[in-house]
Amino acid sequence: MTTIEASSLRECLGRFATGVTVVTYWADGAPRGATVNAFSSISLDPPLILVSLSRKAKAAQYLSEGRGFCVNVLSSSQVDLALNFAGRPRHSPITWVEGSHAPRLAESHAWLECTPWQIYDGGDHLLHLGEVQDLSFDGSEPLLFYSGDFHNRGDELDEHGRVRRPAARSVTPLQETTFRQLGEEFAAGWL
Numbered sequence: 001m002t003t004i005e006a007s008s009l010r011e012c013l014g015r016f017a018t019g020v021t022v023v024t025y026w027a028d029g030a031p032r033g034a035t036v037n038a039f040s041s042i043s044l045d046p047p048l049i050l051v052s053l054s055r056k057a058k059a060a061q062y063l064s065e066g067r068g069f070c071v072n073v074l075s076s077s078q079v080d081l082a083l084n085f086a087g088r089p090r091h092s093p094i095t096w097v098e099g100s101h102a103p104r105l106a107e108s109h110a111w112l113e114c115t116p117w118q119i120y121d122g123g124d125h126l127l128h129l130g131e132v133q134d135l136s137f138d139g140s141e142p143l144l145f146y147s148g149d150f151h152n153r154g155d156e157l158d159e160h161g162r163v164r165r166p167a168a169r170s171v172t173p174l175q176e177t178t179f180r181q182l183g184e185e186f187a188a189g190w191l
Contacts (some may be wrong), residue, residue, distance in 0.1 A: 002017075006061065011081070014174075015191075017144055017145070017146040017151070018037040018094070018144070018145050018146075019039070019073050019074070019109075019142050019143065019144060019145075019177070020035065020037060020073075020074045020078075020082045020142075020143045020144070020145050020150070021035070021036050021037065021039045021051070021070045021071050021073050021074065022034065022036070022071075022074060022081060022085045022105060022108075023036050023037050023039075023053070023059055023069050023070070023071055023072075023073060024062060024069065024070045024072060024102055024103050024104060024105060024134075024154060025053050025059065025062055025067050025068065025069045025070070025103070026067060026068075026102065026103060027058070027062045027067075027088050029191070030155060031096045032058070032062070033060070033072075033085040033103075033105070034053065034057055034058070034059035034085055034086075035082050035083075035085040035086035036052070036053065036059075036071075037145055038049075038052035038053075038068075038125070039051050039052075039071055040051075042129060045089045046096075046117075046131055046133055047131060047132040048117055048129050048130065048132070049071060049112055049129070049130050049132060050099070050127055050128065050129050050130075051063075051069075051127075051128050051130070052122055052126070052127050052128075053069060053125060053126055053128060054124060054125055055124055055125060055126055056124075059113075059161045060125075060126045060128075063116070063119075063128050064119060064126065064128075066116050067102070067116070068101030068102040068113065068114060068115050068130075069101075069102045069113075069114055069128070069130060070099055070102040070103065070104045070111055070112065070113045071106075071111065071112045071114065071116065071139075072104060072105040072108040072110075072111045073108055073109045073110040073111065074105075074109060074142070074143040075107065075108060075109040075140040075141060075142060075143060076140070076141040076142065076143045076144075076152050077107070077141075077143075078105075078107070078108070078109075078143055079136065079143060079150055080092045081094065081105060082143060082150070095107070099111075099113045099134065100113060100133065100134060101113045101114065101115055101134070102114070102135055103157060106154035107140075109137065109138065109140050109141070109142045109143070110135070110136065110137035110138070110142075111135065111136055111137075112134075112135045113132070113133050113134040113135070114128075114130025114131055114132055114133060115130065115131050115133055116128070116130060116131075117129040117130055117131045118160050125188060141153055
C-alpha cells in the first residue's frame with residue numbers, strides 16, 4: 001500500500017476550488033454550525049446531498065443522532081462566518097433564521113434544509129447524506145476557497161477559455177491583504 005503524507009494530500013486537495021458552506025443544526029436547544037467544504041450533490045431524484053464531517057467534530061456526533069441539518073452556501077460577504085464556524089470565533093453577531101428542519105444563517109448565497117437519509121463510513125470522516133426538503137438561493141456572489149485562500153468568483157469563460165463575461169464586483173469587496181490574512185487563518189484551523 002502506498003503511503004501518502006497527510007500534508008501533501010491536503011496541499012494537493014487544496015488545488016480544487018470549492019464553495020464554502022456552514023452546516024447548521026440544533027444542539028442542546030441552540031443553533032450550532034460547522035464550516036465544511038466537502039459538500040456535494042448526490043441525486044436529483046430523490047434530492048440528495050452529501051456533507052463529509054470529521055469523526056472528531058461535534059457536528060458529526062449531532063448529525064449521527066438523526067437530526068435535520070441545513071447546508072448554508074456562504075456569500076463573499078460572509079468570511080467572518082466561515083472563520084467563526086471553523087473554530088476562529090469572531091465578534092460579529094450571528095443572525096439566525098428558524099427553518100422547518102434546522103436553523104439557517106441569514107443572508108447566505110444559498111441554503112438547503114435536509115432530513116437525514118444515510119450515514120456512511122469515510123475513514124476518519126463520516127459521510128452524511130441528507131434529503132433536501134426546502135431550499136433557496138439568490139444572486140449574491142459566492143465565497144470560494146482555493147489553495148488556502150478565500151476568493152471571489154472569477155471571469156466566466158467560454159469553451160475555448162476566453163473571457164465571456166468579466167467577474168462581477170463583490171457587493172462588499174474585501175481588500176486583498178485582508179482576504180489573504182483571513183484565508184491563512186481559516187486554512188490553519190480548518191484543513
